[in-house]
Structure formats: structure tokens, C-alpha cells
Amino acid sequence: MRVIEFFSGIGGMHFALKECDLKNFEVVLAVDINTVANAVYRHFFPSTNLRDLNILSLSPEQFDAYCPDILLMSPPCQPFTRNGLVKDINDERTKPLLHIIENIIPKSQSLKYILLENVKGFESSLARDKLVAALTQSGFTFKEFLLSPVHFGICNSRLRYYLLAKKKPLEFAIPLQNDIITENTWDNKLCSSVTQVSDVLSKSDAELDEYLINDKQLLKGGKALDIVTKHSKRSCCFTRSYSSYLCGTGSVYSSLCEENIKEIIMKNDNNLEVLKSLKLRFFTPAEVAKFMCFPVSDFPVSNKKAYQLLGNSINVYVVSRLLCLLLP
Numbered sequence: 001m002r003v004i005e006f007f008s009g010i011g012g013m014h015f016a017l018k019e020c021d022l023k024n025f026e027v028v029l030a031v032d033i034n035t036v037a038n039a040v041y042r043h044f045f046p047s048t049n050l051r052d053l054n055i056l057s058l059s060p061e062q063f064d065a066y067c068p069d070i071l072l073m074s075p076p077c078q079p080f081t082r083n084g085l086v087k088d089i090n091d092e093r094t095k096p097l098l099h100i101i102e103n104i105i106p107k108s109q110s111l112k113y114i115l116l117e118n119v120k121g122f123e124s125s126l127a128r129d130k131l132v133a134a135l136t137q138s139g140f141t142f143k144e145f146l147l148s149p150v151h152f153g154i155c156n157s158r159l160r161y162y163l164l165a166k167k168k169p170l171e172f173a174i175p176l177q178n179d180i181i182t183e184n185t186w187d188n189k190l191c192s193s194v195t196q197v198s199d200v201l202s203k204s205d206a207e208l209d210e211y212l213i214n215d216k217q218l219l220k221g222g223k224a225l226d227i228v229t230k231h232s233k234r235s236c237c238f239t240r241s242y243s244s245y246l247c248g249t250g251s252v253y254s255s256l257c258e259e260n261i262k263e264i265i266m267k268n269d270n271n272l273e274v275l276k277s278l279k280l281r282f283f284t285p286a287e288v289a290k291f292m293c294f295p296v297s298d299f300p301v302s303n304k305k306a307y308q309l310l311g312n313s314i315n316v317y318v319v320s321r322l323l324c325l326l327l328p
Helices: 012-019 035-044 060-064 092-107 126-137 215-224 258-266 272-276 285-291 303-311 316-326
Strands: 002-006 026-031 070-073 113-119 140-147 160-167 252-254
Touching: 002 012, 012 026, 012 035, 012 070, 012 316, 035 303, 060 092, 070 092, 092 126, 113 316, 126 140, 126 160, 140 316, 160 316, 215 272, 285 303
Parallel strands: 002 026, 002 070, 070 113
Antiparallel strands: 113 160, 140 160
């Protein structure tokens, strides 16, 4: 099976292919214009044909010259995110996706399978409408999903839109339906390695002082933090702004027990010393990667860049299970 990855980032889709144990696949082309992400991808997959390329410059003929069976893609989410301007197809960052929809998919002779990942919000976009229209006209059947890692037993929330498409006469193993699938009702193979926060923690607390939340951050946002402990079976979605901003960017960790945390919070009048007694820290990039089921932790970039790249990436396990549903 020959695979092309568009918007390949740090290789999450590539890791997902390996996780689903697909036999005899080859990523014949990976494409991204983010040079920092590409450096990380090359670190993990040095032999893959990775190109710093604007997808708009890739013609349908050049695409089909690779004879791809599978197209995997995670287009920029900013045009569709609910916290943004939601410019949809009028956003410059959507142009590469429109090129894929209007030129690549309709003209490909070899393409049989497609997986697309994006944020919640894409399902109601004009880009989505154009995509499913192009798929239908090009002889594909498709399924749509809104799923989170929690649906697969993982202690992290990351609700995302997924689309799977197969070229006729290929069929899905589960019945087609018009509604978006919002629960994992077909797959009983849940993740067993990331079920509670303790599963992702570094083995030692040594050298973790740099991840402690500083005094200024504590005073500014201490009351609004989502605090988890080693026994927690949930955590919030990690975004690209994690560690730079506090509110809404991901959970923070305390080594205290939940009862002690509640007691401290109850008497908190925004007193710095009280807040500091919570011993709050950010999760390390390696720990965030574990939440997202990456099988690696050695990111050859700064912590800030690693958080940004992970925040833009996928949950490897979730995509691997969807690939198992998509592929033979």
C-alpha cells in the first residue's frame, strides 16, 4: 500500500499507520511547509521522502505519478476553529485543501482510501460540503466521525472531526449512515497504556523544576486552572499555546492528592503562598506526547516548539483505530 501524507506535521499519521500494524505500507511522499515540523519528522523517519512543498504547486499528474493507494491529511484547523474567525474557504490557509478537493481527488486514478482529520467545526463548514461533494462525484463512499480519545479509554479529551472515504466498489465493514458517528460503537480494542495520568508521568520528579508554574502565572490564572493528579482518569485537550498561556490550553499537574488540593483551593484568597503549596507544574513535552499516544519522547526542538507541534498534531491511537476501520 502506497501512502501520501499531506500536512504531515511531526509524523502522527505515519506513527498511526505503524500502530495499526498495516502490512507492506510505504509512505512514498510526505508534504508540509512547516520547516520545524519537518525537522522533527525527519528525526523520526529519516528515510521517508519528505518535501518542504506548497501543495498548491503539486499537479494531479505529479500526485498520481507516486501511484498512491492512500491519502492521509490533517489540514490547517484555524479556518474552522470555534475560537477563531471561522473564515472557512475564504481563509488563505484553506487554499491547499481546496486544491486537493478540486484537482487532486477528482483526477487521481490510483487513490482508493482517504482519511482526513480536523477540529470540531469542520463538519459544518463549506470546505466539508465541497469535500463530500467531490468524493461523491469521484466514486467514493465516506463516513464522518466526531470522536475523542476518551472514547478509546484514553485519559485525555481531544474532540476531533474525522472523515474516512473508500473508492467504490470497496465497502466499509460497518453500515453506512447519514449522521456523524459520535461514539465508538464498532471497536472494542481500547487503549490500555494511557488510562490514567500516572501512565504518562516521568519516572522521576528530578529536573522538573523548570516546568513549575511561576508566580506571575499563578496569580494571574491560578483559580482557573484544570488540575489533575496521578490518579486522575481525565485531562483537558493540550493546545499549541500550552505553557505560554494557562487558561484553556491543557491540564496542569499536582503531586498532591485530590483531598489536599480541594482543601487548599477552599482557603485560597489568591494568596501566592497558598497557590504555591499546590506544587503545580506543566506536563513535559514527553508527557504530552504520551497523552497523545506518540511512541516517542525525544523531540529535537525547544520545549516551546514541542508544545506547539504537539498541539497541532493528532492522537496516534485514535487515528490508528480509524485506519483499521478504513483499510483492509
